[in-house]
Amino acid sequence: MGRMPALYIPHGGGPWPWMPDGPFGGRDVWGQLQDYLAGLPAQLPEPKAILCVTAHWEAPVVTVGSAAKPGMLYDYGGFPPHTYEVVWPAPGSPELARRVRELLSGAGVPNNEDPARGFDHGTFVPLAVAWPNAEVPTVQLSLVRGLDPATHLTIGRALAPLRDEGVLIIGSGMSFHDLRGYRTAAGAQHAEAFDAWMQHAVAQPQAERDDALWAWSRAPSARAAHPREEHLLPLMVVAGAAGDDVGRVPFSERVLGTRVSAVQFG
Numbered sequence: 001m002g003r004m005p006a007l008y009i010p011h012g013g014g015p016w017p018w019m020p021d022g023p024f025g026g027r028d029v030w031g032q033l034q035d036y037l038a039g040l041p042a043q044l045p046e047p048k049a050i051l052c053v054t055a056h057w058e059a060p061v062v063t064v065g066s067a068a069k070p071g072m073l074y075d076y077g078g079f080p081p082h083t084y085e086v087v088w089p090a091p092g093s094p095e096l097a098r099r100v101r102e103l104l105s106g107a108g109v110p111n112n113e114d115p116a117r118g119f120d121h122g123t124f125v126p127l128a129v130a131w132p133n134a135e136v137p138t139v140q141l142s143l144v145r146g147l148d149p150a151t152h153l154t155i156g157r158a159l160a161p162l163r164d165e166g167v168l169i170i171g172s173g174m175s176f177h178d179l180r181g182y183r184t185a186a187g188a189q190h191a192e193a194f195d196a197w198m199q200h201a202v203a204q205p206q207a208e209r210d211d212a213l214w215a216w217s218r219a220p221s222a223r224a225a226h227p228r229e230e231h232l233l234p235l236m237v238v239a240g241a242a243g244d245d246v247g248r249v250p251f252s253e254r255v256l257g258t259r260v261s262a263v264q265f266g
Contacts, residue, residue: 004045004163005266006156006242008171008235009037010255011055011126014076015083029256036251036262037129043250048166049096049137051159053234054122055173057142061110062155065140066097071118088124090134096167097139100159107158114142122172136168141237147229149214149236156240163266169241171234175261176225182256186224191258194225202239202247202263209247213239235263242266 012033019025027034056075057063070092074084097113104111123140144151162169175195181187197219201212213236216222216229226232239247242265251262 002045003266004047004166004168005264006163006169006171006238006245007040007265008173008175008238008263009126010174010251010260010262011122011172012174012255014079015074015086015121015125017125017129018083018086019080032253033251033255033260034129037126040130044168047136047168049093049139050127050168050170051096051100051139051141051162052123052127053141053143053169053171053237054120055143055231055234056120056122057117057140058145058147058230059112059114059142060145061112062104062144063112063114063142064097064100065092065117066094066113066115067092067117068094070138070140072124073118073120075120086124086128088119088128088134090119090127090131090136090138093137093139096137099162099165100139100141103158103161104155107154109155109158126172127170143230143233147233149216149233152233152236153210153213153240156237156242158240159237160241160243163241169238171238173231173234175232175235176258177231178225178227181224182258184257187258188254190221190224191260193221194219195252195259195261196220197222198235198263199249199252199261202235202249202265205246206242206244209239209242238263238265
């Protein structure tokens with residue numbers, strides 16, 4: 001098996017795939033994102049397992065989910081009752097969790113594991129669209145509290161060998177995440193400015209890319225696009241794992257009126 005790509009993907013808002021009707025759901029809102037996610041398996045090598053860095057889990061040290069059969073964590077509120085009954089029953093992989101901890105420890109990165117935490121919507125929402133049969137073993141990885149970009153680049157560099165072991169590393173977030181900015185003219189302008197910077201940054205050689213991502217808050221419209229950066233930090237892990245691979249943008253569309261993009265390395 002050749003080297004797997006590494007992806008930073010938008011996971012959308014709440015449990016959108018299970019709300020096809022109404023102002024929050026439907027193909028007019030999510031159709032292009034749904035098509036991109038659903039098309040991933042046909043465009044990628046078949047992964048042995050998926051390691052998903054989710055924007056919705058922050059821990060004191062980077063923490064890996066180690067359950068053999070992860071449950072579900074409905075970490076959203078105010079949605080229809082049926083969205084709290086969604087099940088995406090992908091198996092976990094204690095073996096991959098151990099390997100993640102081995103690589104992190106070998107790089108001197110403090111780490112932990114959580115055998116109880118279920119899949120949050122940063123994981124199960126996009127992956128249920130991409131892999132609806134839930135056949136690929138999937139392991140979640142947290143962010144580190146404080147959201148330091150250099151820390152997350154280091155985590156990604158430590159985990160890079162997984163790409164040569166058949167593991168697809170996915171960072172799940174949103175390239176624009178100001179909830180008050182969606183569907184506004186100002187939000188659209190800020191999203192375009194920040195997205196243009198991001199697309200340029202990920203296409204640079206590794207050293208220049210790392211410098212740009214480390215200093216992301218100096219980018220145009222940075223804090224307007226990310227008042228809090230938890231939905232951007234999965235990109236840092238993915239970029240750290242990218243090594244010499246140059247990033248490209250396989251998806252870039254307007255979602256809720258603002259530009260949202262995905263990034264692929266390799």
